[in-house]
Amino acid sequence: MPSRRDFLRTVGAGASAALPQAAASPAEFPDRRALQAARARRGILSPAKTYRMMEWECHTPPEGTFDIDVEAALRAARDAGAESMMFYSQDHWGYAFYPSEVAVRHPHLPGDFFGREVDTARRLGMSVVCYYSLQFNNQCVLAHPDWGWVDEKGEQQRMRWFITCLDTPYRQYVLGMMDELFARYPIDELFLDIFGIQFHAFHGSGRDPFCYCRHTEAAWDRAHPGDPYRAGFATREGWDRRYRWHQQRTMTGMLDEILAVVRRRRPGVLVSLNGGPEAFPDDVMRKVSFIYAEPLTSSTGISLGSILMRGWGRPDYQAGVFSRQGYLDTYPGALPRVKADALILQNARVFIVGNAPVIGGLDGRGFSRRWFAVAKETWADVRHVDALLEGAEPLLSTAVLYSEATREELAGQKRPQDFRSSVLGALETMTYAGRPVESLPEFRLRPDQLRPFEVLVLPEVEVLSDAAAEVIRRWVADGGTLVASGACGLTGPPGRRRENFPLADVLGVDFAGEERRYAYDAEGRLKKGVVQTYLESSGHPLTRSLAESTVGLSGAFLKLRMRAGAQELLRYRLPLMVEDLPHHRWFNWGPPPPGAQSGGPAAVYHRFQKGQAVYLGAPVFQAVTADKLFWTRRWLPELVRGLAPRPLAELRFPVLAEHIHGTFFWDRGRRFVLVQILNAVELSTEGEFVDVPSAEIRLDPARLRVAAARVVWPSVRDLAAEHSAEITRILVPRPGRYTALYLKVA
Numbered sequence: 001m002p003s004r005r006d007f008l009r010t011v012g013a014g015a016s017a018a019l020p021q022a023a024a025s026p027a028e029f030p031d032r033r034a035l036q037a038a039r040a041r042r043g044i045l046s047p048a049k050t051y052r053m054m055e056w057e058c059h060t061p062p063e064g065t066f067d068i069d070v071e072a073a074l075r076a077a078r079d080a081g082a083e084s085m086m087f088y089s090q091d092h093w094g095y096a097f098y099p100s101e102v103a104v105r106h107p108h109l110p111g112d113f114f115g116r117e118v119d120t121a122r123r124l125g126m127s128v129v130c131y132y133s134l135q136f137n138n139q140c141v142l143a144h145p146d147w148g149w150v151d152e153k154g155e156q157q158r159m160r161w162f163i164t165c166l167d168t169p170y171r172q173y174v175l176g177m178m179d180e181l182f183a184r185y186p187i188d189e190l191f192l193d194i195f196g197i198q199f200h201a202f203h204g205s206g207r208d209p210f211c212y213c214r215h216t217e218a219a220w221d222r223a224h225p226g227d228p229y230r231a232g233f234a235t236r237e238g239w240d241r242r243y244r245w246h247q248q249r250t251m252t253g254m255l256d257e258i259l260a261v262v263r264r265r266r267p268g269v270l271v272s273l274n275g276g277p278e279a280f281p282d283d284v285m286r287k288v289s290f291i292y293a294e295p296l297t298s299s300t301g302i303s304l305g306s307i308l309m310r311g312w313g314r315p316d317y318q319a320g321v322f323s324r325q326g327y328l329d330t331y332p333g334a335l336p337r338v339k340a341d342a343l344i345l346q347n348a349r350v351f352i353v354g355n356a357p358v359i360g361g362l363d364g365r366g367f368s369r370r371w372f373a374v375a376k377e378t379w380a381d382v383r384h385v386d387a388l389l390e391g392a393e394p395l396l397s398t399a400v401l402y403s404e405a406t407r408e409e410l411a412g413q414k415r416p417q418d419f420r421s422s423v424l425g426a427l428e429t430m431t432y433a434g435r436p437v438e439s440l441p442e443f444r445l446r447p448d449q450l451r452p453f454e455v456l457v458l459p460e461v462e463v464l465s466d467a468a469a470e471v472i473r474r475w476v477a478d479g480g481t482l483v484a485s486g487a488c489g490l491t492g493p494p495g496r497r498r499e500n501f502p503l504a505d506v507l508g509v510d511f512a513g514e515e516r517r518y519a520y521d522a523e524g525r526l527k528k529g530v531v532q533t534y535l536e537s538s539g540h541p542l543t544r545s546l547a548e549s550t551v552g553l554s555g556a557f558l559k560l561r562m563r564a565g566a567q568e569l570l571r572y573r574l575p576l577m578v579e580d581l582p583h584h585r586w587f588n589w590g591p592p593p594p595g596a597q598s599g600g601p602a603a604v605y606h607r608f609q610k611g612q613a614v615y616l617g618a619p620v621f622q623a624v625t626a627d628k629l630f631w632t633r634r635w636l637p638e639l640v641r642g643l644a645p646r647p648l649a650e651l652r653f654p655v656l657a658e659h660i661h662g663t664f665f666w667d668r669g670r671r672f673v674l675v676q677i678l679n680a681v682e683l684s685t686e687g688e689f690v691d692v693p694s695a696e697i698r699l700d701p702a703r704l705r706v707a708a709a710r711v712v713w714p715s716v717r718d719l720a721a722e723h724s725a726e727i728t729r730i731l732v733p734r735p736g737r738y739t740a741l742y743l744k745v746a
Helices: 004-011 032-040 070-080 113-123 138-143 170-184 197-205 214-223 236-265 304-311 334-345 369-378 382-389 404-412 416-432 466-477 541-546 620-626 630-643 681-685
Strands: 052-056 084-090 127-133 189-193 270-273 318-322 349-354 398-402 437-441 455-458 481-485 509-515 531-537 551-554 557-562 567-575 594-608 611-616 649-652 660-666 672-679 694-699 706-713 717-719 721-723 728-733 738-745
Touching (some): 032 382, 052 070, 070 369, 170 189, 236 270, 334 660, 416 455, 466 481, 509 594, 541 567, 551 620, 611 630, 620 630, 649 672, 717 728
Parallel strands (some): 052 084, 052 349, 189 270, 398 437
Antiparallel strands (some): 649 694, 660 672, 706 717, 721 728
16 A cells, blocks of 8 residues: 555645636735845844844753854854844853853853853844743752742752742842843843743643742741641632732732833833743733744644734734754754744744754854754745735634633643643634634623624633623624534633523523533543543534544533524434443443433534524534544534635635645735745655645635735746636645735725
């Protein structure tokens, strides 16, 4: 049988049926070359404006030296395309790279290494970002063991490097360094790494986010006399109170103190963080010029983290591409190039994180020449299109609600990973549908913000306020399409349990209980990653593709009562047996197969005034990323296309649909639509590119009339459009790895 790679090589050999095409009408399009030239003449760009920032990861142990040709390394960075440089002032080891009077200097520090980097970069026309490792610090914890973050047993916590506690004197140590740095150097931006690390670890892996050192206990006792710190963790209320206090003290409060110090010295300085919305409270995110350094990606290359950040309405968020060590491998530069292109696809400004490209004595000059060659290829597309992206605003089609209240509720239930899985699963599957996708944070859930969207997804949103439910109800009544799943709004703020869905009238179902027998063991522990219920199609057109057999999901599911007018899409088929390992009840190696018993309706379709809704009583979006089930990635996009067959805009691909993504953005004057298409198959094949015969742009001419289309990168060519009363089609032959094109609005 042919291998997967043999198959992929033959994919591009097919030819799609040619559409009847009208000749493109003559039109003036933005001149990409002129826009790029004008951008290049602007001089030193602020870190908030560049799409090309470079970080030299430089965590230098005591054995490391600084035998580095800074001038040559920075010229190599500039030649690769860097417009802004991020230099280390304090690394994870806790060493200062400048002659600090407050901090521990690196033992081999040759004078003012950080200052030399800053001066050279600015002379070469690049802006400067000061990197600072906030909570990894080996030197401080080794010298002051009581400054470390400790677990309930008093053991020092570490993630390779020791983690500091910000309730200790280390807090003032940090502020002293901030004052030194911003008094001495012309820094454009401060980048805080390892910020809120306890909460990153909690949301990423479920690690206990609390410190139990004597300094933390004393700080709590001063603020909460009569409420002993350790004893309070026994109740959910006490746990929540301590969680909020830690958030405020180690993130919001620490950030406020740093902002006060650095802006006293340099009032206009930007401050940014490494992290993202799944770990930070909203009051932190609104105070910073946000850098999202490690974007959450799908297995097929979608930059889900960039979609999340764009939804916050930040004009200057960034996302990073991590590279391999240049002295380790001869990896192809196409791999980070695809990742960088995935970021600009979402209009995220790109920065490259170099895995130790600058090391004392390396390659004879203290830097990896191979790594800088890869860096240049990484920005191969970004260097030619970043001027097109400035000021661009996304077309709006499908919104996925990011519920901060649900995130906090699931944190209190010790289920933070479930929230991340649900949100990312929804963003991923909606992108596969080919429509423009936005993340809509809860604080933007207002009638004016929701009105332009065609579809709204509530991915296992457990907490929903009455006001938010009313906004959604009116939007659906006016013609919107709602897709919801799981315990939709069964908890109302603040933690109040409801007896029914607040949107039951919209969804067409009432809550009738929760089935937990199959999902939890006798001790009440969730059986992770095991199918615990089955779904089967009712034969409805929206689930016809699932009619051949049952499909499965893990987790508890909700029992439902259908209302008049609702149509059953899926029904539960209960497993043959309740698995009970201690009592020798299980079926083979896998989960018990479906039995003959039905569990009632599982998914319903309901018309609500001018709009419509689909509701599924099981955590289907969580399964996309947590369980990696094929049927969820295929059926959910199909469902959206069936519910909204005439979107404002969409992209279709004849093959490799999960690996090819696209976005639509209005240009600054809203006279043109910038379309970007990315083929990310190289990430799955680890460097082997396979083109596709074509991509097809489909538009609703009643809402978006297009007069002409032109590819502007990597070549320049006009594209013909086929017009009818129902649809406008534009065929893009052989889109390659990355294509940028303009649609001229009539």
